Amino acid sequence: MSVSATDPLDRERAHLTASRAALRAMREDVEALDIKDVTANWVNSLVLQRQIDDRIKALADLAHTPLFFGRLDYLPPTQHGQRFYIGRRHVHDAAGDPMVIDWRAPVSQPFYRASRKDPQDVRLRRRFGYTGGELTAYEDEHLTDPSEAERTSKLLQAEIERPRVGPMRDIVATIQPEQDAIVRSGLSGTVCVQGGPGTGKTAVGLHRVAYLLYAHRERLARTGTLVIGPNRSFLHYIEQVLPALGELEVQQATVDDLVAHVEVRGEDPAATAVVKGDARMAQVLRRALRSHVTLPTEPLMVVRGSRRWRVPAYELEEIVRELLDRDIRYGAARDALPQRIAHTVLVRMEQAGEAPDDRVQDAVARNAAVKAVVKECWPQVDPAKLVLRLLSDADFLAEHAAGILTDDEQRLLLWTKPPRSVKSAKWSAADAVLIDEAKDLVERTHSLGHVVLDEAQDLSPMQYRAVGRRCTTGSATVLGDLAQGTTPWATESWTQALGHLGKPDAAVEELTAGFRVPKEVIAYASRLLPHMSPGLAEVRSVRENPGSLTIRHSTSLDEDVVAACREALAREGSIGLIAADTRVAALAKALEAAGLPYLSPGEETTADARLTLVPASLAKGLEYDYVVLDDPSAVVAAEPDERTGLRRLYVALTRAVSGLTIVHDAPLPEQLT
Known part of the structure; x- marks a missing residue:
């Protein structure tokens, strides 16, 4: 096919073809690398080969993912009046000249930030439209032309509204200025993003990780990055975003994964879980742990050859008290104690005219008598056994919770039938967090360079502490919406949450512009806000989609819900049938009887079916083109209190991208009418 010299679309397609060829050449160059004679040993060879394999994966050309989505033409003399194509990754030709600029590069920033009021030396911004991976349209903004009227980008709107079949997509082509400011914020600071439904907070957090890996790759390669989500279904839903941006090494986990020191087989009543999740439990655990330290009452006698060296009890007591006063971790203090005792013995040796060195001190520290003192005064403590004793021994708990927990709270904590051992205990998720806290009191938890915490509003104070331990020397991106807090221990204030996280100075940014949920739907859902989260700003949707709400x-009920699902399947895109958890089994039978195949949350990445049956408890963070909501009153009634029920309903109402159909037989909650 010949390329027209005058048709701009043909020229852009030619550049896309050339860019794909250049990317293929870059990949082939890496595949052709011969490392047989460049590594010193087999270990270095394995490490280098893994780096090469990762580079090959990062250079993959995804057929249905546009290689570039925009173009910037700068005014001369800025950037020498050059033209840059903006895409998901850097591509250069054989001479090393850029054909596509990574969206994270500084020169790409005006693509997201430039405006007519502040063109940032950009003469023209061009957006591209794609269909099935093929470049089919373009749209220009002449930012310095006063005669051109301000208008909404149709391509930008179309990309935002594109049907959402399968896992979550990146938003790299549609990042808005207020989102870009958060994405490009520095590595050293922690950022908390309060964002209502459809404001893109999850995508902003993931793109911030991608940006930080670009700007600080060597540092984060050493220290590591982690994305924490509320459940496995959510992590499956978002798992393709970072690989699409060329980032393959970011780990993903839930809070339960982080604290999986014991097998969780039990479940706490809500009132018990609230107490276990309270930050005061950290004080109780600290007291209980330090109670194992006892002051020595007998002198120490160290025999070395024909000489005996005596350390009186009061000196041993001073050493133990000094370590307690330093408030270092229990295990570190225990390791330091024999060395401190040995140093005291060495002082006596020097005073007697001997000249001991470090080897002598180490030998004294390993002396049986010294080991016996350490074992007696500062015994080893197993974190799980410590928590087991607190939850099963009323006297032990009362001693260390005195003045911290009330008698009623202590009674909530105690097991009615104490287990005999750590292995036989039916630990709950909250117990595992307590064990993680105790483990950190004994030995410092490894800290990462950056952690992204999504749906953070649902964490307990003790869970915040568990996450904070993973980024004590790094930073965090905290994402959430206070209006969507649906756990009994959900936070009511980001100030409190960030304090528990150990990041009290974090900047709190609020996203209020909605790009996903249609205006009609978000306005309907926002009727609940005054009743569950007064004071929170209502999301202002930019999506005009008349007829998007049907009640x-x-x-x-079952028949009409199935009929609504069938109607939704006649449209293009994904469909989510959301219902109270207690209704899921009945609806599953109804769908099967009607011959409608369906998925469970998290299976969207591996199956072709477009309908997902979603328990309301798992809906948070997910999105579907069309949502059928079964019986809103049942969603509210399934929760322990009305406020939590309304928040759960708010989540369910705001999962739709294009349309929401509510089917009910019971009266709607009065807050919606």
Whole structure:
């Protein structure tokens, strides 16, 4: 096919073809590397080969992912009046000249920030439209032309509204200025993003990780990055975003994964879980741990050859008290104690005219008598056994919770039938967090360079502490919406949450512009805000989609819900049937009887079906083109209190991208009418 010299679309397609060829050549160059004679040993060879394999994966050309999505033409003399194509990764030709600029590069920033009021030396910004990976359209903004009227980008709007079949996509082509400011914030500071439904907070957090890996790759390669989500379904949903941006090494986990020191087989009543998740439990654990330290009452006698060296009890006591006063971790202090005792013995040796060195001190520290003192005064403590004793021994708990927990709270903590051992205990998720806290009191938890914490509003104070331990020397991106807090221990204030996280000075940014949920739907859901989260700003949706909300009263609920799902399947895109957890089994039978195949949350990445049956408890963070919501009153009634129920309903109402159909037989909650 010949390329027209005058048709801009043909020229852009030619540049896309050339860019794909250049990317393929870059990949082939890496594949052709011969490392047989450049490594010193087999270990170095394995490490280098892994780096090469990762580079090959990062250079993959994904057929349905546009290589570039925009273009910037700068005014001369800025950037020498050059033209830059903006894409998901850097591509250069055989001479090393850039054909596509990584969206994270400084020269790309005006693509997201430039405006007519502040063109940032950009003459023209061009957006590209794609269909099935093929470049089919373009749209220009002449930022320095006063005669051109301000208008909304149709391509930008189309990309935001594109049907969402399968896992979550990146938003690299549609990042808005207020989102870009958060994405490009520095590595040293922690950022908390309060964002209502559809404001893109999850995508902003993931793109911030990608940006930080670009700007600080060597540092984060050493220290590591981690994305923490609320559950496995959510992590499956977002797992393709970072690989699409060329980032393959970011780990993903839930809070339960982080604290999996014991097998969780039990579940706490809500009131018990609230107490276990309270930050005061850290004080109780610290007291209980330090109670194992006892002051020596007998002198120490160290025999070395024909000489005996005596350390009186009061000197041993001073050493133990000094370590307690330093408030270092229990295990580190225990390791230091024999060396401190040995140093005291060495002082006596020097006073007697001997000249001991470090080897002598180490030998004294390993002396049986010294070991016996350490074992007696500062015994080893197993974190799980410590928590087991607190939860099963009323006297031990009362001693260390005195003045911290009330008698009623202590009674909530105690097991009615104490287990005999750590292995036989039916630990709950909250217990595992307590064990993690105790483990950190004994030995410092490894800290990462950056942690992203999504749906953070649902964490307990003790869970915040568990996450904070993973980034004590690094930074964090905290994402959440206070209005969507649905756990009994959900936070009511980001100030409190960030304090528990150990990041009290974090900047709190609020996203209020909605790009996902249609205006009609978010306005309907926002009727709940005054009743569950007064004071929170309502999301202002930019999505105009008349007819996106349908409410149907039913006399045969299961049949009408199935009919609504069938109607939604006639449209393009993904469909989520959201229902109270207690209704899921009945709806599953109804769908099977109607011959409608469906998925469970998290299976969207591996199956072709477009309908997902979603328990309301797992809906948070997910999105579907069309949502059928079964019986809102049942969603509210399934929760322990009305406020939590309304928040759960708010989450369910705001999962739709294009349309929401509510089917109900019971009266709607009065807050919606």
